[in-house]
Structures are given as C-alpha cells and as structure tokens.
Amino acid sequence: MVVPENSAVIFRLRGVLDFTCQLDISNETQGRGAICRCFEELRSKVTSESLVLVVSSSSVLLWPNKGLQTTVEGLTQDTPCRDIQQYIEVEDGGSKKSSKKKDKKNSGPTMVNLKFLMEVTEAGGTSAPSLFVTTRQQHCVRMPLYVDCVLSANGHDTLQIVCSGLVGALCRQLGDMEEAVLRHRKGSSLLVPQVFHFQLPSSHLVTAVYPAGVAERELLPEREELHRKYGLPSNRPCFRRSNAFHFPDEPYRDGYLRNPHTHLTPPTLEDSNLYVVRGVYSYHHYMQDRVDDDGWGCAYRSLQTICSWFQQQGYTERAVPTHTQIQQALVDVGDKDSSFVGSRQWIGSIEVQAVLNQLLGVTSKILFVSQGSELASKGRELANHFETTGTPVMIGGGVLAHTILGVAWSETSGQIRFLILDPHYTGGEDLQTITDKGWCGWKGPEFWDQNAYYNLCLPQTPKTF
Structure with missing residues (x-):
C-alpha cells in the first residue's frame, strides 16, 4: 500500500x-x-x-x-x-x-x-433458538x-x-x-x-x-x-x-514536540544539498518534566533528544533517561563520584558518549574542533554522518551545548548552514514560537563562538533489527 x-x-x-x-x-x-x-x-x-x-x-x-x-x-x-x-x-x-x-x-x-x-436485527422472520449440550x-x-x-x-x-x-x-x-x-x-x-x-x-x-x-x-x-x-x-x-507509524491527525500523548525542523524552509545555497536527521525524535529543552535546569542542563537535554531518537526508531525499549539517571550512569562507569548524583554540574560531549554506551549500548564517534571557526570546514564529515547514519549530533563548546540535526552544504563552494535544535528554550511546546524565534532553525557559521573549542558526539546505529 x-x-x-x-x-x-x-x-x-x-x-x-x-x-x-x-x-x-x-x-x-x-x-x-x-x-x-x-x-x-x-x-x-x-x-x-x-x-x-x-x-x-x-x-x-x-x-x-x-x-x-x-x-x-x-x-x-x-x-x-x-x-x-x-x-x-x-x-x-x-x-x-x-x-x-x-x-x-x-x-x-x-x-x-x-x-x-x-x-443486530434483520428483516423477515426469526428462527427459534437452538440449545446444545456437551459433556x-x-x-x-x-x-x-x-x-x-x-x-x-x-x-x-x-x-x-x-x-x-x-x-x-x-x-x-x-x-x-x-x-x-x-x-x-x-x-x-x-x-x-x-x-x-x-x-x-x-x-x-x-x-x-x-x-x-x-x-x-x-x-x-x-x-x-x-x-x-x-x-x-x-x-x-x-x-x-x-x-509504528504515527498518523498525522493523532496527538502525541507525552506532550513533547516531534521533528519541529520539518516545518522550516530550507536555506538556499547555490549548488548545495541537504543532509538531515532520519526518522523521529522528541524536542527536549530546559524546564521540561518539572526540572529547573536553566543554566546547566543543556547537554542533558541534547542527550535526551538523542535517546528519544533511538527509542522511536526501535533501537531500544528504554525510556528517555532523567537527569538523575544520566548522572547515575556516569557514576556507574566511574566517570564521576557519587556526589555527582543530584548536583547541577554540567556535562559535555565525552559524558554524552559514555551515557549512550552505558544505558543504550550505543557507541559514538567524537569529532574535535580546536576553535569554532573550523566548524565551517566540517561539512563533509557532517554530511556523511547524516547521509549514512542519520542520528542527531550533540555539540558542546565552552558552556553551551546544542543539537545538530543536519547541514546544507555545497561541496564545490564549501558554503554551509547548520540545522540547530536549541535546548536552551524555556517556554511551552509552541511550535510557531520555536520555529519563528529560531530555537529550531538554520544557522550560519557565525552562530558558533569562533574562538571556543568544540567536541561533537556522533552516535552510531547498532546493526540490529
């Protein structure tokens, strides 16, 4: 069909x-x-x-x-x-x-x-009921x-x-x-x-x-x-x-927005192609789930978005982890001591990699960029990731973390635009506000701090069905 x-x-x-x-x-x-x-x-x-x-x-x-x-x-x-x-x-x-x-x-x-x-009724005469007895x-x-x-x-x-x-x-x-x-x-x-x-x-x-x-x-x-x-x-x-397919006329019961990037107009770059995330993810951001993580939880939220992708693509039956579960996973792998659980400490791309492996059995590649100005030259690596793997990418640099959902990239000119899902949003699940205000949107190379270093966590998909 x-x-x-x-x-x-x-x-x-x-x-x-x-x-x-x-x-x-x-x-x-x-x-x-x-x-x-x-x-x-x-x-x-x-x-x-x-x-x-x-x-x-x-x-x-x-x-x-x-x-x-x-x-x-x-x-x-x-x-x-x-x-x-x-x-x-x-x-x-x-x-x-x-x-x-x-x-x-x-x-x-x-x-x-x-x-x-x-x-339950039919026109015409009715027949007498029959009685059966079995021993x-x-x-x-x-x-x-x-x-x-x-x-x-x-x-x-x-x-x-x-x-x-x-x-x-x-x-x-x-x-x-x-x-x-x-x-x-x-x-x-x-x-x-x-x-x-x-x-x-x-x-x-x-x-x-x-x-x-x-x-x-x-x-x-x-x-x-x-x-x-x-x-x-x-x-x-x-x-x-x-x-399972989600019919467009049915709401999601958990209240999270799905794939807000599909409501955006792609950028127009000469001789460029689009390379975007495959499948369905949920948008996780500050202040959701009755957790006040404004100012420290952006990487946690980006990790939750990635975990939601693996859940909704059928790679895991595990629910999206809470902040506490993320922190406990880092303690379990020996990355943090027990006092880390319940704290408001930041995490970065390396911790995201460790949690994905500990909770979901998912391995990740790490792409290191010594300064933000170099991100404009990473179009080939990101295009290849979205074309072959298709998972959301977590990027951390300085004190900020974001989720990269795709790139528009020209192999001939090198021009690039990044499709960014911003976990720093603190409002309600208002799709129009999120797209109009750029919380999910296409950004140029100037979006990144040109002098800060960045680590990108590129989750890989397990070979399973």
Missing part, C-alpha cells in the same frame, strides 16, 4: 469484534479447529449485509455489502471517494464542531476516519479484537472501490490475527492480537499483527519474515512496536 500524494486520501477503519470460542482442552487439534472456525465466522460477519461503515464526524453511513447503500442522497457507488470529505464536519476554533463542509482543497494527504458496526470438558475464551485497517486510495477512485478494499482489508487482518493467535497459543491461553502500521523507506504502509505481552526479542522470527518479504536490510529495525 503506497502512502498517497497530495491528490489522494487515506481511509482508516477501526472497530471491535467480539471473539468467543469454546476450546476442548483435552484435544489440541480440535482446539485449533475451534479457533479457526471462530475466525471464519467473524470473516463471514464482515462480508455480510449487516456490516455498516460510519464516517467519523459526519452523518454518512455506508452498507458496503448491500450494493453500497448510503444515508446521503447523491452518494453512490460511482462517486469519487474524495467527495466524502465535503460531508465531514471540521473543528472550528474551540471544541465545537462547525457545520461548514470540509474544503476539498488540501495541501497533503487527507485522513478519513471510519468505524464499523454490525446490524466434554471445555474452556470458554472471550476477548476483544481491536481491528484497525488502512487503505490508501487515489481521490478519483470510486466509493465502491474503497469500500470493497476496506472489507477485503478487514478479512485479511482477521486472517493475520488468526495466525498470530495460533502461533503464540499456549493450551487454553490465547493472547490478544494487536495491530501496528509501519511506514517503509519506500513510503509504503505495511500492517503487522503482534500478540499483546510478547517481548520484542520473542517476535524476532516475525520481524525477520517481514524484512525478507519486503526486501529490507537486516541492519536496522523497521517493524518493532516503537517504529
């Missing part, structure tokens, strides 16, 4: 199905057969005429298996799917929804959220199946094509859930399957189903199979849970 361009629409269909199964715990084969029959019944339900698709924030209901009946006059099976947007109410300022129809013109991929329901020892298993399907469509595709595609995606996902349940079944204990979407380097969205509660190391065979299926290298993670 390809992530659509500006003229297309992403349809996301979610809902809950009730899985109920009577397992014969004395017979493994019959138990497996019972699970398969239950999933087959669920597939029959979603392909029946009782399936209803509800377009969120609208009055539109669709019956995809009834020749595409709808509740809106004018919507037919031949209607272009992009036309569904005009029936979706949009937020108008506060929490109230506006009755204005959504503007069809959109600068990027449009998200259309749907949920599905099942009609074998059985175990009743009941669990919710949280279905989450994504379909990318061209805006010109008809509603019939989209609805048929969504029904097909539902059936396929139930098949994936069945496989995950059977693979990780232990007797009468069944694990709830969970759905994750992943964006591949080729801009495809791929859906995988993993059982809840199973550690990442135990899912290695599934990930290996996915890497082979999509021809991906085995030197970096693509299908760990933390790699």
Whole structure:
C-alpha cells in the first residue's frame, strides 16, 4: 500500500469484534479447529449485509455489502471517494464542531476516519433458538479484537472501490490475527492480537499483527519474515512496536514536540544539498518534566533528544533517561563520584558518549574542533554522518551545548548552514514560537563562538533489527 500524494486520501477503519470460542482442552487439534472456525465466522460477519461503515464526524453511513447503500442522497457507488470529505464536519476554533463542509482543497494527504458496526436485527422472520449440550470438558475464551485497517486510495477512485478494499482489508487482518493467535497459543491461553502500521523507506504502509505481552526479542522470527518479504536490510529495525507509524491527525500523548525542523524552509545555497536527521525524535529543552535546569542542563537535554531518537526508531525499549539517571550512569562507569548524583554540574560531549554506551549500548564517534571557526570546514564529515547514519549530533563548546540535526552544504563552494535544535528554550511546546524565534532553525557559521573549542558526539546505529 503506497502512502498517497497530495491528490489522494487515506481511509482508516477501526472497530471491535467480539471473539468467543469454546476450546476442548483435552484435544489440541480440535482446539485449533475451534479457533479457526471462530475466525471464519467473524470473516463471514464482515462480508455480510449487516456490516455498516460510519464516517467519523459526519452523518454518512455506508452498507458496503448491500450494493453500497448510503444515508446521503447523491452518494453512490460511482462517486469519487474524495467527495466524502465535503460531508465531514471540521473543528472550528474551540471544541465545537462547525457545520461548514470540509474544503476539498488540501495541501497533503487527507485522513478519513471510519468505524464499523454490525446490524443486530434483520428483516423477515426469526428462527427459534437452538440449545446444545456437551459433556466434554471445555474452556470458554472471550476477548476483544481491536481491528484497525488502512487503505490508501487515489481521490478519483470510486466509493465502491474503497469500500470493497476496506472489507477485503478487514478479512485479511482477521486472517493475520488468526495466525498470530495460533502461533503464540499456549493450551487454553490465547493472547490478544494487536495491530501496528509501519511506514517503509519506500513510503509504503505495511500492517503487522503482534500478540499483546510478547517481548520484542520473542517476535524476532516475525520481524525477520517481514524484512525478507519486503526486501529490507537486516541492519536496522523497521517493524518493532516503537517504529509504528504515527498518523498525522493523532496527538502525541507525552506532550513533547516531534521533528519541529520539518516545518522550516530550507536555506538556499547555490549548488548545495541537504543532509538531515532520519526518522523521529522528541524536542527536549530546559524546564521540561518539572526540572529547573536553566543554566546547566543543556547537554542533558541534547542527550535526551538523542535517546528519544533511538527509542522511536526501535533501537531500544528504554525510556528517555532523567537527569538523575544520566548522572547515575556516569557514576556507574566511574566517570564521576557519587556526589555527582543530584548536583547541577554540567556535562559535555565525552559524558554524552559514555551515557549512550552505558544505558543504550550505543557507541559514538567524537569529532574535535580546536576553535569554532573550523566548524565551517566540517561539512563533509557532517554530511556523511547524516547521509549514512542519520542520528542527531550533540555539540558542546565552552558552556553551551546544542543539537545538530543536519547541514546544507555545497561541496564545490564549501558554503554551509547548520540545522540547530536549541535546548536552551524555556517556554511551552509552541511550535510557531520555536520555529519563528529560531530555537529550531538554520544557522550560519557565525552562530558558533569562533574562538571556543568544540567536541561533537556522533552516535552510531547498532546493526540490529
């Protein structure tokens, strides 16, 4: 499935199905057969005429298996799917929804959220209930199946094509859930399957189903199979849970801003190329997490930004370390004595290197610059780092630390601009203020103290998936 361009629409269909199964715990084969029959019944339900698709924030209901009946006059099976947007109410300022129809013109991929329901009554006569009695020892298993399907469509595709595609995606996902349940079944204990979407380097969205509660190391065979299926290298993670795609219409629950640099206009340097951080990171800066580190914690915050990158790229399951945990790590490696924990002492690039190795098992290269005026000549080294490795870079010099997220560099002229994420910001998570005021922005060589020495910590990525 390809992530659509500006003229297309992403349809996301979610809902809950009730899985109920009577397992014969004395017979493994019959138990497996019972699970398969239950999933087959669920597939029959979603392909029946009782399936209803509800377009969120609208009055539109669709019956995809009834020749595409709808509740809106004018919507037919031949209607272009992009036309569904005009029936979706949009937020108008506060929490109230506006009755204005959504503007069809959109600068990027449009998200259309749907949920599905099942009609519980049918026209016609009713049959008498049946009663079954069994004398074998059985175990009743009941669990919710949280279905989450994504379909990318061209805006010109008809509603019939989209609805048929969504029904097909539902059936396929139930098949994936069945496989995950059977693979990780232990007797009468069944694990709830969970759905994750992943964006591949080729801009495809791929859906995988993993059982809840199973550690990442135990899912290695599934990930290996996915890497082979999509021809991906085995030197970096693509299908760990933390790699899951974040949909643009969903907020991050932790409150941190992600990738503020993507909202900047790149500099215009003649004959230059852009080399920027790969993947997702969180912006960590002064005064967050109820910690008053104004004046001493800039390197800690830059380190936290780097750790967030490794976490969100799936290299580690460890949470971003606190200031205390960073200090304790330096004590543990023998770099500091025990009185360092709880202090307000600065750290630099060498300490950042040590903490990354101690807490995440990440090695780093150190680039030494005797004075800031030399940084303008380090374009090749930085361009190569972002092109081949892609991690954020911590730079410390004098009493200041910053995070370098990329460079715009001309190999012919040597001109360079640095993409800087500044941890000295003390305000709230206001993206416009952060970008307008230059807390995340492109800086020229004059940004650095021309006479101060600098150490750059370039974290390396482990070879793992």
